Amino acid sequence: MEINESLIRKVxxxxxxxxxxxxxxxxxxxxxxxxxxFSKLQEVDTKGVxxxxxxxxxxxxxxxxxxxxxxxxxxxxxQTKHKKDGYFKGPKVV
Amino acid sequence: MxxxxxxxxxxxxxxxxxxxTHRVLDESKKLAKEYNYFNTVSEELALELANNIxxxxxxKDSRIKNKKLFGLPISIKDSICVKGVESTAGSxxxxxxxxxxxxxVVERAINEGAIIIGKTSQDEFGFGxxxxxxxxxxxxxxxxxxxxxxxGGSSGGAAGLAKKASFPHIxxxxxxxxxxxxxxxxxxxxxxxxxxxxxxRYGNIDFGNSLDKLGTLGxxxxxxxxxxxxxxxxxxxxxxxxxxxxxxxxDLNKKNAKKMxxxxxxxxxxxxxxxxxxxxxxxxxxxxxxxxxxxxxISLEMPxxxxxxxxxxxxxxxxxxxxxKFCGMRxxxxxxxxxxxxxxxTKIRSSHFSEEAKRRIILGTxxxxxxxxxxxxxxxxxxxxxxTREYKKAFKKYDALVSPTVPxxxxxxxxxxxxxxxxxxxxxxxxxxxxxxxxxHLNVPVGYEKALPVGMLLTGDHxxxxxxxxxxxxFEVEDV
Numbered sequence: 001m002e003i004n005e006s007l008i009r010k011v012x013x014x015x016x017x018x019x020x021x022x023x024x025x026x027x028x029x030x031x032x033x034x035x036x037x038f039s040k041l042q043e044v045d046t047k048g049v050x051x052x053x054x055x056x057x058x059x060x061x062x063x064x065x066x067x068x069x070x071x072x073x074x075x076x077x078x079q080t081k082h083k084k085d086g087y088f089k090g091p092k093v094v
Numbered sequence: 095m096x097x098x099x100x101x102x103x104x105x106x107x108x109x110x111x112x113x114x115t116h117r118v119l120d121e122s123k124k125l126a127k128e129y130n131y132f133n134t135v136s137e138e139l140a141l142e143l144a145n146n147i148x149x150x151x152x153x154k155d156s157r158i159k160n161k162k163l164f165g166l167p168i169s170i171k172d173s174i175c176v177k178g179v180e181s182t183a184g185s186x187x188x189x190x191x192x193x194x195x196x197x198x199v200v201e202r203a204i205n206e207g208a209i210i211i212g213k214t215s216q217d218e219f220g221f222g223x224x225x226x227x228x229x230x231x232x233x234x235x236x237x238x239x240x241x242x243x244x245x246g247g248s249s250g251g252a253a254g255l256a257k258k259a260s261f262p263h264i265x266x267x268x269x270x271x272x273x274x275x276x277x278x279x280x281x282x283x284x285x286x287x288x289x290x291x292x293x294x295r296y297g298n299i300d301f302g303n304s305l306d307k308l309g310t311l312g313x314x315x316x317x318x319x320x321x322x323x324x325x326x327x328x329x330x331x332x333x334x335x336x337x338x339x340x341x342x343x344x345d346l347n348k349k350n351a352k353k354m355x356x357x358x359x360x361x362x363x364x365x366x367x368x369x370x371x372x373x374x375x376x377x378x379x380x381x382x383x384x385x386x387x388x389x390x391x392i393s394l395e396m397p398x399x400x401x402x403x404x405x406x407x408x409x410x411x412x413x414x415x416x417x418x419k420f421c422g423m424r425x426x427x428x429x430x431x432x433x434x435x436x437x438x439x440t441k442i443r444s445s446h447f448s449e450e451a452k453r454r455i456i457l458g459t460x461x462x463x464x465x466x467x468x469x470x471x472x473x474x475x476x477x478x479x480x481x482t483r484e485y486k487k488a489f490k491k492y493d494a495l496v497s498p499t500v501p502x503x504x505x506x507x508x509x510x511x512x513x514x515x516x517x518x519x520x521x522x523x524x525x526x527x528x529x530x531x532x533x534x535h536l537n538v539p540v541g542y543e544k545a546l547p548v549g550m551l552l553t554g555d556h557x558x559x560x561x562x563x564x565x566x567x568x569f570e571v572e573d574v
Contacts, residue, residue: 003395011459012456015459016421017452017455020454027484031457034406040400041400044473044480046476046477049476052475055478055530063374078155078194079192079426082428088423088424090423091438
């Protein structure tokens with residue numbers, strides 16, 4: 001797989017980042033160098049090894065289903081200027 | 095005056111907590127200006143907490159005297175939420191965010207009488223080893239020993255402050271890939287990163303959910319142990335916390351340490367290690383030997399060889415999903431709602447994340463994309479399982495593993511500027527193993543070389559932080 005400018009541009013778009021031309025020029029060789037180095041992971045035989053998604057094994061943890069006080073609507077909305085009729089207001093979808 | 099003596103004196107009534115807190119805030123503001131250790135000094139909160147303690151002393155409430163952190167100044171890394179105090183994780187995208195709640199560790203510290211003095215500076219979201227990858231508009235903290243050099247990262251402000259403050263103080267930091275031990279090493283202090291899940295992550299602004307560990311930094315081993323004892327333990331708000339009893343970490347017994355067996359990791363003394371660091375770390379090992387502690391040398395290939403790659407794949411993957419929520423809505427930095435949602439989110443994210451955040455988001459997004467996921471993300475998780483297996487085998491025989499904390503002495507900012515991102519990432523080579531596998535580790539200062547501090551790393555098995563603290567406590571003598 002080749003790490004080139006068009007791949008970096010595509011990945012950035014997926015991540016909702018718009019990179020400037022100079023950022024693309026700077027990042028491409030840097031990310032290529034990093035990913036080439038990290039490709040050494042492929043050397044390791046991991047056949048049949050269960051991925052360790054957590055460093056310490058955990059099981060499903062449930063808490064008792066009892067109602068408790070959470071943030072009020074007013075509190076939840078207190079950090080933004082974009083609100084209307086008790087709701088968050090966002091940019092238009094279409 | 096040290097932490098222990100301060101708390102004893104404060105409890106005896108010989109220190110006026112409010113007056114003391116005023117002096118602490120004055121010095122903190124000075125250090126914020128000269129050394130950039132704070133993103134925010136929380137003056138109002140600190141004085142409120144100090145006044146509360148003063149009032150409860152007057153009310154003769156007997157419970158107040160049992161508080162373990164009675165009136166003690168505690169700083170909080172900026173990535174950890176403090177109610178009503180701007181908490182940004184060092185990022186412009188979170189500018190203006192004042193959490194509506196305290197992180198569990200902050201709540202527990204306050205309940206034990208802590209005075210929260212402010213939010214310490216860091217690499218943006220923890221993305222760095224030198225605290226130079228700061229968010230747009232933030233300032234890089236300077237090494238307390240030599241201000242032309244880095245104090246390490248990402249908990250750089252925490253470590254610098256822990257060393258430089260003349261007042262008694264312990265810091266709460268956070269480590270994803272080495273961000274407590276590394277700055278502790280560069281700043282000549284102790285830094286404890288406990289087992290993953292020992293401390294609650296509730297209220298931490300996430301970097302990597304399977305990697306983030308909140309921990310403590312301080313001038314003595316007792317200091318980091320004391321604060322850890324307060325903040326550790328199961329938390330209903332974090333389902334990944336471990337439901338096991340918390341040891342009395344601050345009850346450190348030198349006799350226990352002398353019975354321990356340790357192993358030196360051979361691979362950590364090979365390529366890229368500076369001679370000054372090698373000399374001082376061996377000095378530390380010999381010091382342990384002189385205390386009657388036997389050591390052997392062992393090979394631990396997997397963590398040193400593959401740890402870094404596994405760490406960066408797991409860390410950036412998790413970071414890229416965590417950072418997806420920052421989009422200029424609900425809290426943090428906002429702009430006028432222009433364009434459709436894709437345009438608005440893209441504009442906010444592109445203009446408020448710094449370069450390193452963008453690089454890591456791209457790396458992580460790539461590693462999770464269809465076609466690459468198995469080769470990078472899943473593979474890294476499998477390698478974590480193999481690394482853990484190797485560590486667990488070693489811990490059947492040894493109580494702790496020893497290596498240098500960082501391969502080099504604290505570098506000058508001019509030297510750091512010449513490094514590529516990959517060379518920057520290599521700084522974490524000794525630290526990623528324990529961090530990826532969730533193992534507790536402690537930086538122990540082992541003296542100065544060329545007038546710069548060197549740190550030795552002790553790594554233990556899951557939930558064995560007490561052993562590391564007892565070993566580290568042997569270094570609390572002036573002859574190191």
